[in-house]
Amino acid sequence: MLLSVTKAKTTLIAGLTALSIAAVPATPALAWGDKEQGFVAGVATAVIVDEILKNRRARLYGQTYAPAPTYVEPRPVYAEPHHTTSIYATPAARAFQSYSLRERKAIQRNLRAYGYYRGGIDGSFGPGTYTAVTAYARDEGQSLRTNSSAYGVYDGLLY
Numbered sequence: 001m002l003l004s005v006t007k008a009k010t011t012l013i014a015g016l017t018a019l020s021i022a023a024v025p026a027t028p029a030l031a032w033g034d035k036e037q038g039f040v041a042g043v044a045t046a047v048i049v050d051e052i053l054k055n056r057r058a059r060l061y062g063q064t065y066a067p068a069p070t071y072v073e074p075r076p077v078y079a080e081p082h083h084t085t086s087i088y089a090t091p092a093a094r095a096f097q098s099y100s101l102r103e104r105k106a107i108q109r110n111l112r113a114y115g116y117y118r119g120g121i122d123g124s125f126g127p128g129t130y131t132a133v134t135a136y137a138r139d140e141g142q143s144l145r146t147n148s149s150a151y152g153v154y155d156g157l158l159y
Contacts, residue, residue: 013051017044070075087130095150096125096133110135110157 012063087093103122111117111132119128133153134144139155143149 006134010055013048017048087127088125090130090144090152091147091150092130092133092144095124095147095154097131099158101155107157108132109152 096107099107101123105121108117108119108121108123108129109127112121114136116136117128117132118124119132136157137144137149137153140152140153142153142156144153
């Protein structure tokens, strides 16, 4: 069915083209000048080329027009809450607090001597001490994830 409609449409276009070409020279010479004849020929050419392109697109893509875009509702994204651990609850802090005040001050002095600590030597565990100890442990290739590893880092600074 589609093939016969396409052939009929092509035949109709060809017939109209032939009729328009035949009608142009038959018009009275005085009523139609060169400009008018060129205009009619241009319009006829534009119509023919447009139909040829439409037929070509229909054969290539299987349809005359592209389907209308459809809106798809986006799915909600639920992010997991990001839990942070206080530096005071880390194994490094728990191990540090188990040493005496004199030993804690010695740990801070040694961290300062190695260039990791810049705070006051007060023997308390805070952000400065935590940063210095983690940087020192990282550079030494050690970990502070467990209590025993934290004790190993501190004992290395003391002895």
